[in-house]
Amino acid sequence: MDFLIAAIITIVGISTPILLAGLGELVVEKSGVLNLGVEGMMLVGAIAGFAATVLTGNPWLGVIGAAVAGALAASLFGFLVLTLNSNQVATGLALTIFGTGLSSLIGLSFVGRIVPQFGSVFPPELARDPILKVIFGYSPVVYFALVMVFVVGWFLKSTRAGLILRAVGENDLSAHSIGYSVIGVRYAAVAFGGAMAGIGGAYFSMVITPMWAERMTAGRGWIALALVVFAGWRSGRLLVGAIFFGVLMWMELNAKAGGLAFLSFAQYIPSQFWAAMPYLMTVVVLTLISMRDRVGLNAPACLGKPFVPAT
């Protein structure tokens, strides 16, 4: 039982940041935009959240700072691809390079600093209870991520704004002709995606390992991108996928430490296989989706294509 609880807590820790960034990117992609700059925005969020917490002493302000910084970085991307119609792939990659460099530069003066931690959202007795901590023992950011799974799902499925956002992603020209502001909707989606990626990045620098270190997200932004595709552009499945990716890493680490008997087979599998699994599975899922998607399912039809209104 204790083992299971501790395992769940570890997996939640691995899954939360990619879930946060994935939720943001899901909304962005649903609006028809592909932002490959997730890793860069996460790093910007990580340093901004850390720096804001160091400077204000308040982790809540840190999270807000991370969200704002992520959204700003995303808006730079938005200005280029939406207003100036630049290529989304190249601009997204440039954003990642930019974010990596910028965070390193800003981070120079924050190496070795420590930050105040979040208090528990629930009464400490619950958060520290050996069994109940599996439910109550997390950072507030974890609960925020879980709430956002439902908020994003509800928003996309049941609200008028969500409907418009999906319409823009499915067929920008007809959405435009009905009178919706394609560019406006996409700006909002891109900024939201940046804010979520920023918070995801801050989860590293403020919660898991409260410190700043260059490139500390270590490629999780790309996993988040894979996750969105793996989930078939659905928020519920995004949660399942994030947990699944977390379980994969947990299994790898356990297998290496000779942890569980039923995992003993796994020690004969090279660890690189585990690390490659999320990406391989994503390609498989992507293929399955595409095979069915001839009839039009979840992949936004306008993904990655610039919006050029007829004149």
Added chain:
Amino acid sequence: MRIKLEKRREPSKLMQVVTPIASVLLTMLVGVVVFDLLGIDGQRAVIDIFVTPLIASYKWQDVAVKAAPLIIIALGLSIGNRANVWNIGAEGQYIIGALCAAGVGLAAGAAGGPIIIVTMILAGIVGGSAWASVPAALKTRFGVNEILSSLMLTYVALQVLSYLVGGPWKDPNGRNFPATAPLQPDQTLPILFSGTTVHLGVAIAVVLPFLFWLLMSRSVFGYQVRVVGSAPNAARHGGFDGNQTVWLAMLIGGGMAGLAGALEFAGALKAINLGFPSGYGFTAIIVSFLGRLHPIGCLIAGIVLAVTYVGGQVAQTTVHIPNATAGIFQAMMLFFILASDIFVRYRVRFMPSAKAAVQPAAGE
């Protein structure tokens, strides 16, 4: 006063040349200001990053060696980008190409010489193409988005590399460090100028752009790529097969990336360790755009990017800025060039009156 955008019938040739140059200059200017604001000697930083590698002749060989893989990969990617086929997995194809070349080198054992070297290079091309053929097949058969599939496969390639250099291909004399054994001296690419590190790959990177220029401007294939890219519907009516273009674009892109990997391995690094993937495959996408998808443009842009790499290292010892700062400049340069693309496709007019513009701008 109001800005009005008119779509040009033909992309402006003049702007295609002027905007990249303006972008580089603007990047330098903004760099001075930004660095000064950050408390770093901005003028010194920008001079060290952009100018020192060009005027310090002992830095030229470093620039040449760095530019070679960028140019070669960007050439291949430009073909795809022109045809609206987005291979962003060049980094993975580069890695697999190098691994295939390394496999040939290992299999050859003590044997060396021109035949082995040529086989290694060919293996690199084949390996890169093979890795790129997966997204091509998925795209043409099932309509799988090649941006996503080629990106995912890059991360799979990284793990293949990690597995091979940490496992079966680990140097038996390397004290367990994850790296392959260094190539035999007669398995490495010849050096062009004795006493330098300028290897055969640099010559290939200089010659290839002109071959690609011929290919694109004189062959039916080049015409097909342009038509498919600019007007897919017209191309279909004209009898050009979209799937065929996807295949060719991916195979050429992957093959060039694989070639670059093989040359980098056999010419510059001579062994593969976990640090082998240094992001050339991604940076080459920037080079391709900076070069306006033109072969000669790629040649020049590759050199510009290599200068910023080398200059970024110079700036480390002089103004003590982190290595990643060179990345800021590369990104900024790309931001500017992508932004300035609008001048190529649109005519910008400043209108005196406040009346609504007739043509809707791309933005709101």
Added chain:
Amino acid sequence: MANLNRRNFIAAAGAAAAAVPLVGGAAFAQEKIKIGFIFLGPIGDYGWTWAHNKGREAVDAALGDKVETIYVENVAEDASAIPLIRDLAQQGCKLIFTTSYGYMDQTIAVAAEFPDVKFEHCTGFKRADNVATYNSKFHEGRAVLGTISGKMSKSGTLGYLGSYKVPEVVLGVNSFLLAAQKQNPDAKLKLVFIDSWFDPPKEAAATETLINLGCDIVTTHTDSPAALQILEQKGLYGFGQGADMSSFAPNAHLTAIEDIWGPYYIERVQAIIDGTWASADTWDGMKEGTVVISPYNKAVPADVVALADGVQAGYKDGTYDIFTGPIYDQDGNLKVEEGKVMTMAELAVIDWFVKGVESAA
């Protein structure tokens, strides 16, 4: 500056290369001897590179009136290091420290181009007339940590967060567990390699996994304080790596192995000044002050402190060596006979784990 044109193919074509305003403050330091450093990570990594940079600062403090130090950080361990090492030589450095194993062949290659410049390569095994090698007996420090852990672990299951299975890490693992077993013969060790020197999220997850498998003390051979922060959250114990990391985990941090490169660097730089520098292979440890144990946490009981100090004293006066037989490997084979002590040459290439190490590797 004298070496500017040494390997300069362009200069042969007549370019006025010498007129180039060279990088570095050469003009201000005509009198001072330049010393260069090549660093693997950022100097603020609080681990490996941070410690080497402290050594560089020690040189500045001790010999700053005679020498000037310059460094390049974040240098990849591949051929791209060559132009950077060469750059330091061309800037006029008389002595260049390349501070990671992965610069071995690059250092040898550049050294061949600059016979008048001296090089010092850290943790490698290839030397030349102008290339010395140096290393530190980190495993002596691991024996102290193992002694503390053997006494303080309640479960008898220790955790070890490894990077790669290279000799330095294997020595650390073996030394740590052998010392622990002297205090608690049943002590076992769970070992996880994360295939990276630096990946804070994975280091954190791996630490949690080790804790979940029953480890109540986890020691790290990776470069960030991530593991300590997890241990702090769980109320368990660990150790700093490379530097005193107690600020990140005031309760969990029992002590740390500090890498002190300063004395060696000062000695070698002084040799350059005196003109007595010679190529050598140096493997210093506690005796020479290269490996230092940080102040103990107040949570370490007095009797354990005494034991740990005893190990330190033993290393300093040469009466203690953890690699004294009998030593058995993981499968129970006798590897070192009773009373035999492993030689430096054997330690340098070790690739097997001692009995009690549980890992998939």
